[in-house]
Amino acid sequence: MQGKVIVITGATSGIGQVAAERLGGMGARVVLVARDKVRGEAALARLRERAPGIAHSIHYADLSRLAAMKRVAAQIAAAAPRVDVLIHNAGALFNSRQVTEDGLELTFATNHVAYFVLTHGLRERLVASAPARVVNTASAAHRRAKLDFDDLQSADGYRGFKVYGRSKLCNILYTRELARRVAGTGVTANCLHPGLVATRFGDQSGGLLSNVVRVAKVLAISPEEGADTIVYLASSPEVANVSGGYFYKCRPATPSKEAQDDAAAQRLWGETAELAGTEN
Numbered sequence: 001m002q003g004k005v006i007v008i009t010g011a012t013s014g015i016g017q018v019a020a021e022r023l024g025g026m027g028a029r030v031v032l033v034a035r036d037k038v039r040g041e042a043a044l045a046r047l048r049e050r051a052p053g054i055a056h057s058i059h060y061a062d063l064s065r066l067a068a069m070k071r072v073a074a075q076i077a078a079a080a081p082r083v084d085v086l087i088h089n090a091g092a093l094f095n096s097r098q099v100t101e102d103g104l105e106l107t108f109a110t111n112h113v114a115y116f117v118l119t120h121g122l123r124e125r126l127v128a129s130a131p132a133r134v135v136n137t138a139s140a141a142h143r144r145a146k147l148d149f150d151d152l153q154s155a156d157g158y159r160g161f162k163v164y165g166r167s168k169l170c171n172i173l174y175t176r177e178l179a180r181r182v183a184g185t186g187v188t189a190n191c192l193h194p195g196l197v198a199t200r201f202g203d204q205s206g207g208l209l210s211n212v213v214r215v216a217k218v219l220a221i222s223p224e225e226g227a228d229t230i231v232y233l234a235s236s237p238e239v240a241n242v243s244g245g246y247f248y249k250c251r252p253a254t255p256s257k258e259a260q261d262d263a264a265a266q267r268l269w270g271e272t273a274e275l276a277g278t279e280n
Contacts, residue, residue, distance in 0.1 A: 001023055001026035001027050001028040001235055002026070002027035002028075003027065003028075003029075004027075004028045004029070004084035004085065005028065005029050005031060005080050005081075005082050005083050005084050005085075005129075006020075006023050006028045006029070006030050006031065006084065006085040006086075006087065006234065007031045007033065007076055007080070007083055007085070007086045007087065007118075007122065008020050008023075008030065008031070008032060008033065008086075008087040008089060009033040009034075009063060009087070009088055009089055009090035009114070009118070010088075010089035010090030010091060010137070011030075011032050011033075011034070011043060011087075011089060012032070012034050012036065012039040012040055012042070012043040013039065013043070014223050014226070015089065015137075015194050015223050015226040015227040015230060016087075016089040016090070016227075016230075017043060017046070017223070018223045018224055018226075018227035019087065019089070019227040019230040019231050019234070020032065020043070020047055021046065021047055021050045021051065022227065022231050023085075023231060023234060023235065024047050024050065024051030024054065024056060025050060025051045026235060027051075027054070028054075028084075028085075029054050029055055029056060029057075030047055030051070030054075030056045030057075031056070031057050031058070031059065031076060031079075031080060031083075032044060032047070032056070032057070032058040032059070033058070033059050033060075033061060033063070033072055033076075033090070033118075034058060034059075034060055034061075035060065035061065035062050035063065037060060040058050040060060041058070043058070044056060044057075044058045057079070059072045059075055059076055060072075063090050063109075063110055063114035063118070064100050064104070064106055064109040064110045064114070065100060065101065065102065065109075066102045066104075066109075066113070066117065066276060066277065069113070069114055069117040069118055069121070069276075070117060070121060072118070072121075073117065073118050073120070073121020073122055074121060076121075076122060076125075077121060077122055077124070077125050080125060082125060082128065082129040083122050083125040083126050083129055083132065084129050084131075084132050084133070085132065085133045085134075085135065085234045085235075086118070086119060086122055086126060086132075086133070086134045086135070087134075087135045087137075087230060087234060088114070088115040088118065088119070088134070088135070088136045088137060088171075089137045089230065090110065090114060091110065091111045091137065091167075092106070092107065092110045092111065093107070093160055093161070093164045094106055094107055094160055094163075095160045096158070096160070097154065097155075097158035097163075099153075103153075104153065104275065105152075105153040105154050105155075105163070107154070107160075107163045107164055107166075107167050108152060108153060108154065108163075108166075108167055108170070110167075111164070111167035111168070111170070111171070112167050112170040112171060112174065112272070113272060113275065113276055115136055115171060115174060116174060116269075116272045116273075116276060116278075117276050117278065119134060119178065120276075120278050120279075123182075123187075126182075126187045127182070127185045127186070127187055130185055130186025130187055131186045131187075131188075131240060132186065132187045132188075133187070133188050133189070133190070133233065133234060134175075134178060134187065134188070134189040134190075135189075135190060135191070135192070135230060135233045135234050136171050136172075136174070136175050136189070136190070136191040136192070137171070137191070137192060137194060137230065138168045138171035138172050138175070138191040138192060138193060138246065138255075139164075139165075139168040139171075139193050139194070140193045140248070141161070141164055141165040141168045142165055142166075142168040142169040142171070142172055142255065142256060142258075142259055143165075143255075143256045144162075144165055144256075145162070145165035145166045145168065145169040145256075145258065146166075146169075146258055147166060147169060147170070147173075147258070147264060147268065149267060149268075149271065152271065152275075154166065169256070169258060169259055170268060171191055172191055172246055172255050172259040173259060173261070173264055173265040173268050174265070174268065174269065174272075175189050175190060175191040175244065175246070176244050176259075176260075176262065176265045177262075177265040177266055177268070177269045179243040179244030180244065180262075180265075181269075182243075183243065188239070188240075188241070188242060188243035189243055189244065190233050190239065190242060190243065190244070190245045190246070190247060191245070191246050191247070192229040192230065192233060192246065192247040192248065193229075193246070193247070193248045193253065194226040194227070194229060194230065195225065195226050195248070195249070228249070228250055229247050229248065229249060229250050232247070232250040233247060236250075246259070
C-alpha cells in the first residue's frame with residue numbers, strides 16, 4: 001500500500017479507526033472524513049503516531065447533508081492527486097424517525113445516500129488512479145429487509161432496526177450496480193458484513209434501542225477482528241480483480257435474495273440520483 005491514498009469515513013472509532021491505522025501502517029496515506037472535530041483530531045493524532053512520516057489528513061462533513069457530502073467530495077478531489085481506495089464505513093442507527101434539512105430520512109441519508117454521493121464526487125479520481133477500489137461496509141442486518149420503492153423514506157411504520165436493515169440492503173444493491181457501471185475502468189466495488197462488533201455503534205440510537213444494542217454486544221467480536229475484512233478488501237491482491245461481491249470474514253458470502261436483485265439495484269441507483277441531485 002506504499003504511496004496509495006485511502007479515503008475512509010467512519011474512522012474516528014471502532015472498526016474504521018482500526019482499519020485506517022492498519023492501512024496507514026502498510027504505508028498508505030489516509031484521508032479521514034469525520035463530523036466531530038474533537039474526535040477527528042484525536043483520530044488523526046493516533047494515525048500520525050502509529051503511521052508516522054506520511055501526510056495523513058482529515059476533512060469534516062455531516063454525511064447526512066447533501067451539500068456537505070458534495071462539498072467534502074469536491075475538497076478531497078481537489079486536494080488528493082489520486083484516490084486508490086474509497087472506504088465507506090460511517091453509519092448510524094436511530095430509534096425514532098428523523099428527517100434531514102434535505103427532506104431525507106436520517107438513516108437512509110447517512111447509511112446509503114452518503115455512499116452514493118461521495119463516490120460520485122470521487123469517481124473521476126478513482127478511475128484516473130486505476131486500479132482502484134471502493135469498499136462499502138454493509139451488514140447481515142440486510143437479510144430480513146425488503147425495499148419499498150413507494151416508501152424509501154420509511155414514513156410508514158418506522159422501526160429503527162427495520163430501517164437500518166433496509167439501509168444495509170441498499171449498500172449491497174448499490175455495490176452491485178456500481179460494480180456494473182465501473183466494469184472495465186479498473187475500479188472494483190465490494191461490500192462486507194464485519195460481524196457484530198463491540199464498538200460505540202448504536203449506543204446513541206435512543207430509547208430502548210440503545211439498551212438492546214448494548215446487551216447484544218455481550219457476544220460481539222473485537223474491533224480488531226471486525227476490521228479484518230475491510231483491510232482485506234482494501235489491500236489484498238487476492239481480490240484485485242473481484243467486483244460486486246459481498247464478503248464476511250474475508251471470504252465471499254451469499255447475501256439475501258433481495259440483495260441479488262439487479263433490477264432493484266438499477267432502480268435504487270436512479271431514484272437515489274434523483275434525490276441527491278446528481279447525474280444518473
